[in-house]
Amino acid sequence: MALALKEKGIATRIIGMDADKGHQKKALELGLVDEILDLPAAIEGSSLIIVAIPVNSSDILVPKLLDMVDKQVLMDVGSTKENIINKLQAHPKRGRFVTTHPMWGTEYSGPEAAVKGAFVDKATVICNKEESDSDAVELVENLYRSLGMHILYMDAAAHDLHAAYVSHISHITSFALANTVLEKEREEDAIFELASGGFESTVRLAKSNPQMWVPIFMQNRENILDVLNEHISQLRKFKSCLEKENYEYLKELIENANKIKRIIK
Amino acid sequence: MALALKEKGIATRIIGMDADKGHQKKALELGLVDEILDLPAAIEGSSLIIVAIPVNSSDILVPKLLDMVDKQVLMDVGSTKENIINKLQAHPKRGRFVTTHPMWGTEYSGPEAAVKGAFVDKATVICNKEESDSDAVELVENLYRSLGMHILYMDAAAHDLHAAYVSHISHITSFALANTVLEKEREEDAIFELASGGFESTVRLAKSNPQMWVPIFMQNRENILDVLNEHISQLRKFKSCLEKENYEYLKELIENANKIKRIIK
Numbered sequence: 001m002a003l004a005l006k007e008k009g010i011a012t013r014i015i016g017m018d019a020d021k022g023h024q025k026k027a028l029e030l031g032l033v034d035e036i037l038d039l040p041a042a043i044e045g046s047s048l049i050i051v052a053i054p055v056n057s058s059d060i061l062v063p064k065l066l067d068m069v070d071k072q073v074l075m076d077v078g079s080t081k082e083n084i085i086n087k088l089q090a091h092p093k094r095g096r097f098v099t100t101h102p103m104w105g106t107e108y109s110g111p112e113a114a115v116k117g118a119f120v121d122k123a124t125v126i127c128n129k130e131e132s133d134s135d136a137v138e139l140v141e142n143l144y145r146s147l148g149m150h151i152l153y154m155d156a157a158a159h160d161l162h163a164a165y166v167s168h169i170s171h172i173t174s175f176a177l178a179n180t181v182l183e184k185e186r187e188e189d190a191i192f193e194l195a196s197g198g199f200e201s202t203v204r205l206a207k208s209n210p211q212m213w214v215p216i217f218m219q220n221r222e223n224i225l226d227v228l229n230e231h232i233s234q235l236r237k238f239k240s241c242l243e244k245e246n247y248e249y250l251k252e253l254i255e256n257a258n259k260i261k262r263i264i265k
Numbered sequence: 266m267a268l269a270l271k272e273k274g275i276a277t278r279i280i281g282m283d284a285d286k287g288h289q290k291k292a293l294e295l296g297l298v299d300e301i302l303d304l305p306a307a308i309e310g311s312s313l314i315i316v317a318i319p320v321n322s323s324d325i326l327v328p329k330l331l332d333m334v335d336k337q338v339l340m341d342v343g344s345t346k347e348n349i350i351n352k353l354q355a356h357p358k359r360g361r362f363v364t365t366h367p368m369w370g371t372e373y374s375g376p377e378a379a380v381k382g383a384f385v386d387k388a389t390v391i392c393n394k395e396e397s398d399s400d401a402v403e404l405v406e407n408l409y410r411s412l413g414m415h416i417l418y419m420d421a422a423a424h425d426l427h428a429a430y431v432s433h434i435s436h437i438t439s440f441a442l443a444n445t446v447l448e449k450e451r452e453e454d455a456i457f458e459l460a461s462g463g464f465e466s467t468v469r470l471a472k473s474n475p476q477m478w479v480p481i482f483m484q485n486r487e488n489i490l491d492v493l494n495e496h497i498s499q500l501r502k503f504k505s506c507l508e509k510e511n512y513e514y515l516k517e518l519i520e521n522a523n524k525i526k527r528i529i530k
Contacts, residue, residue: 105459122461152458165446166460170467173438176499181430182524183495191526193417195431196368196387200529201466202435204335207526210519215343215513221507222439229506230448234441235497242490247479253474257440257491259447261472263457 002032006144015042027113054172056215060142066093073136080219081127081156098140101125107207120148127156164223178206267297273411279328280307291376316341321480337450338401346421347486360398363405366390372456372472429488458463
C-alpha cells in the first residue's frame with residue numbers, strides 16, 4: 001500500500017513503524033518508507049495512519065493510537081471486523097477510525113512481500129461506515145479509489161461471515177492439504193516429484209504466516225467452524241460416492257462444483 | 266502437445282481424430298492439426314499415435330489401436346496407469362505401447378484449452394518402461410525432452426499413489442470447496458463479492474470436466490479414498506482446535522503446513 005500511495009502521489013512522505021527492527025531496516029532499504037519514527041512522533045507527523053498488523057495486535061494497538069490522534073484519520077486493513085468494531089464502540093474518538101479490508105494479499109508477509117500494482121481491480125470493504133466521521137470516510141474512500149479498488153459497504157458481522165467463506169476456509173483447506181501430503185511424504189520420499197500446477201495452486205496458501213492467521217481464526221471462530229463443518233460434510237459426500245461406487249452422484253457433485261465458473265472466470 | 270510438436274519441428278504433419286465433430290472442426294481452425302482422418306487411415310499414416318482422452322475411454326480404445334498398429338508407436342497421456350497397464354499385460358503388441366503422464370494441465374479441456382509453451386520445465390512419468398520396446402521408449406523420451414520436460418520412471422502402482430496425493434486430491438478439495446460456498450450462496454447472494462486471489466486459486470480446479478475426472482476417481486479409487494480419509498482427519502484437527510480453542514496446537518498445525526515451502530517455491 002505504501003508503494004502504491006507513493007506512486008499515485010497520494011502520499012508525499014511515508015513514515016514507517018514496525019515492532020521488528022529487521023523489518024524497519026528492510027522497509028527503508030526497499031524504499032517502502034521514507035523514515036522510521038517512534039509512535040508518538042509518527043502520529044504527530046501524519047495525516048493518515050494505516051494499521052496493518054495481526055488482528056489480535058490491532059485490538060490492543062488501535063485503541064491506544066486512537067487515544068493519541070487529534071484530527072488524523074486512523075484506518076486498519078485487518079481480515080476480521082466484528083471484534084475491533086466492538087472494542088471501539090464506546091471510544092470517544094471512534095469517529096476518527098475507519099475499519100477496512102482490502103481483498104488482496106499473498107501467502108507472503110513482511111516488507112519483502114510488497115508487490116507493485118497490488119490492489120488494482122480488487123474489492124475493498126469499509127465496515128460500519130456510519131460510525132466514522134464523514135471526512136475520515138472520504139479520505140479512505142479516495143485512497144482506495146486511487147489504488148484502483150472498488151468499495152463495498154457492509155456491517156462487520158456480514159463481512160466476517162463472507163470472509164469465512166471466501167478467504168478463511170481456503171486457508172484452512174490449504175493448510176490441511178499440505179499436512180496431508182507432508183504426512184505421507186514420511187513414507188514416500190518421491191511424493192513431490194509429480195507435484196505440478198494444480199497442486200501448487202491448491203496449497204500455496206499453506207505458506208501463510210501463523211502470526212497472522214491464528215488470530216483471524218480465533219476472532220472469526222464461529223463462522224469458520226460453520227463453514228468447516230459444511231466443507232467436511234461436502235468432502236464426505238465425495239468419500240461416500242467413492243466407497244459406494246456411486247459414480248452417477250459423483251458426476252452430479254462435480255457438475256454442481258462446475259457452477260463456480262459463473263463466479264471465477 | 267500438437268502445438269509444441271509442430272513448433273519444435275518434431276512432427277511435420279499432425280493428423281487429428283476426435284469423437285466430437287465440433288472439436289474436430291475447432292482443432293483444424295486453430296491449426297492444432299493439419300487434417301482429420303478416420304482411425305484406420307490416421308493410424309496407417311502415422312509414426313506416433315498419442316491417445317489423450319478420458320481414462321475409461323482409453324481402456325477401450327488403446328487395445329483396439331494396438332491391434333491395428335504395426336511398426337508405429339502408441340502412447341497415452343492419462344492420469345491413471347495401473348488399470349491400462351493391467352489391461353494390456355497380455356497383448357501381443359504390448360511392446361509398441363508406452364504409457365506416460367505429463368504433469369501439466371489446466372482446469373479447461375477441448376481444443377480451445379491448448380496453450381503454447383505448456384509442458385516446459387515440468388515432469389513427465391513413463392511407467393513400466395521395461396514392458397515397452399526400446400525403440401518405442403526412445404521415441405517417446407525424445408519427444409518429452411524436446412518439449413522441455415524431465416522424465417521420471419515409475420511403476421504404475423507408485424504413479425497412481427503419488428498422483429492421488431499431488432493431483433487427484435487437489436481436485437476433490439476444490440470441487441468440495443466450490444460446493445461448500447455455492448451452497449451458502451443460496452442464502453447469501455453477496456457472498457462472492459469478496460472473493461479474491463486466494464479463493465480463486467483454491468477453487469480453480471473445480472471448473473474441471475467430470476467426463477475426465479469421474480473415470481480418474483473410479484480407477485484410482487482406493488488410493489484416493491486413503492488420501493481423502495487422511496485429509497478429512499487433518500481438517501478435523503483444525504476443527505477440534507477451534508472447538509476447544511486450543512490455539513497453541515492450531516499454531517503448530519500451521520507451522521507444520523508451512524513446511525510445504527520446502528517443496529513449492
